[in-house]
Amino acid sequence: MSLPLVRLPSLDLVRGFVAVGRRMSVTLAARDLCLTQSAVSRQVQALEDALGVKLLVRGYRSIAFTPEGERLFRAADGALAQLQDVIHAVKGPSGRRLVTLTSTAGLTGLWLIERLGAFLQAHPDIEVRVSANDRAVDLAAEGIDLAIRYGAREAMPRGAEYLFGESVLPVAHPSLRVKALASPADLEHHTLLQFDGPYRPWLQWGEWFASQGWDEVRPKAVLRFNQYDQLVHAAVAGQGIALGRRPLVAAMLADGRLRAISAPRPGPTTDYAYWLLHAHPEPAPEVVHVMRWIRDEAALVRE
Structure with missing residues (x-):
């Protein structure tokens, strides 16, 4: 005897479980569904709770079916595949x-x-x-x-x-009124915005100082960011001087959100x-x- 329709688990929960089963990965299933990993994990957990059985065995960076999970996946995967085909046929091409x-x-x-x-x-x-x-x-x-x-x-x-390719140059919001850096003393009253992501010397202020032949640089303060776009947004907000990656800040230099700052020598290069x-x-x-x-x-x- 079939289970009454009203007692069937939500299709969203079944879809999340099938997506994980198809990929054997919560991460990849989340990308397929345009959801977060935690949301997909909660869907699978909710389905397990609704059924009262474990469907997946979760190990270190691995996923496996329980016997009940494998049985459900075989049936649900086939049913959802048929549903995908039928809905696509009924809906027709979107043109996008x-x-x-x-x-x-x-x-x-x-x-x-x-x-x-x-x-x-x-x-x-x-x-x-x-x-x-x-x-x-x-x-x-x-x-x-x-x-x-x-x-x-x-x-x-x-x-x-x-x-x-890529080159770097000091940049800042025009409100800081910095047009040139001629010596280390020019930085004493300014905050430096430092990139703390993957180590790439040409993006670090220390390497840029070395390219100028400067020692003992003492800025007013240093703000560190592990995401480069956050650093640039801080520069646009007038929070300090940044090393701008020219291709990525070109539009901001063109429309005045940032100003290029001159220096005695070119900065470090990269391939x-x-x-x-x-x-x-x-x-x-x-x-x-x-x-x-x-x-x-x-x-x-x-x-």
């Missing part, structure tokens, strides 16, 4: 094509988002999903079409396409650059449109 793009948090927040609106207006039939992630994800395995990665040439996979990667040898037309747009925007940075 999805392209998933991943990039670092800094590039996403400071460069990509500022330019994305114009692309979407020009291509209303293309939907772009942006995933800000500093981890070098496996594009094909995680269903990602494009990636913009940051690093040295030798660290890039085969087929990576150069977009633009790190930004690279475009795609998951498939023959990208779909909508992916090609996004790639072309990224190339055009990158060309403006190189000018």
